[in-house]
Amino acid sequence: AWNGPAIEVQNLTRIYGSTTAVNDISFAVPRGGVFGYIGPNGAGKTTSMRILATLELPSAGDAFIQGVSSVNDPDRVRGSLGFMPDAFGTYGDTNCAEYLDFFARSYGLIGRERTTRLRWVMDFTGLNKLAYKPIRGLSKGMKQRLCLGRALVHDPAVLILDEPAAGLDPRARIELRKMIRTLAADGKTILISSHILTELAEMCDRVGIIEQGCLLATGTVDEIRSKLRKTRNMLVRI
Numbered sequence: 001a002w003n004g005p006a007i008e009v010q011n012l013t014r015i016y017g018s019t020t021a022v023n024d025i026s027f028a029v030p031r032g033g034v035f036g037y038i039g040p041n042g043a044g045k046t047t048s049m050r051i052l053a054t055l056e057l058p059s060a061g062d063a064f065i066q067g068v069s070s071v072n073d074p075d076r077v078r079g080s081l082g083f084m085p086d087a088f089g090t091y092g093d094t095n096c097a098e099y100l101d102f103f104a105r106s107y108g109l110i111g112r113e114r115t116t117r118l119r120w121v122m123d124f125t126g127l128n129k130l131a132y133k134p135i136r137g138l139s140k141g142m143k144q145r146l147c148l149g150r151a152l153v154h155d156p157a158v159l160i161l162d163e164p165a166a167g168l169d170p171r172a173r174i175e176l177r178k179m180i181r182t183l184a185a186d187g188k189t190i191l192i193s194s195h196i197l198t199e200l201a202e203m204c205d206r207v208g209i210i211e212q213g214c215l216l217a218t219g220t221v222d223e224i225r226s227k228l229r230k231t232r233n234m235l236v237r238i
């Protein structure tokens with residue numbers, strides 16, 4: 001079993017043409033930790049999360065999930081990682097049950113294990129009553145639940161959640177926070193992003209400010225809040 005950090009980012013850099021989207025970022029999240037990425041639009045949160053999730057390659061550096069390199073061993077990383085993207089695609093007439101079943105199969109879940117797992121995901125996300133509804137008819141809040149459910153289908157040890165609260169009403173935000181706190185209490189390691197610090201406060205042990213591709217500071221929520229006040233940083237909401 002791996003005893004080091006569950007998530008480790010080492011000198012990660014991603015350059016697109018003349019834009020350095022991610023600029024030499026390094027940090028680590030211990031097993032069971034919840035780390036928040038706070039930063040404005042275009043800071044590099046999505047790019048670095050997508051690299052961790054094996055969906056993109058870095059220009060330099062590496063990212064590790066439970067000691068396994070996302071660059072060199074993406075298949076093994078995918079098995080222990082759940083990723084919630086910041087945008088939900090379009091899925092025509094697909095319903096929630098079919099959607100989750102598709103992902104469960106893609107992770108190789110079969111037979112009773114798949115049924116049990118899908119039932120747990122439906123219960124946990126509260127999607128039971130909506131199981132046979134087409135995804136396109138769901139509210140934003142329910143789509144986010146489905147997206148979280150998709151990330152949980154193979155019971156991964158590590159979760160990467162890209163701005164899960166964006167566009168949600170206050171009540172859906174509270175419910176989402178509750179689900180994430182439950183997952184954290186269950187021992188999952190979580191990396192979550194937002195551009196509102198308060199949004200992350202109740203969930204994260206530590207947060208990092210990311211701006212123009214650089215990780216400017218990491219610390220507890222209180223430390224980062226006072227730092228943002230001192231520097232009168234207007235790019236993120238405290």
Ligand code: ATP
Nearest residue numbers: 016019020021039040041042043044045046047048
């Ligand atoms: P947001 O909150 O808007 O999602 P973010 O912090 O997630 O922002 P990224 O999406 O990682 O930021 O973008 C970082 C920078 O890299 C931006 O300047 C963006 O325009 C640029 N970028 C991202 N992906 C690409 C790409 N495929 N090609 C070119 N530039 C890109």
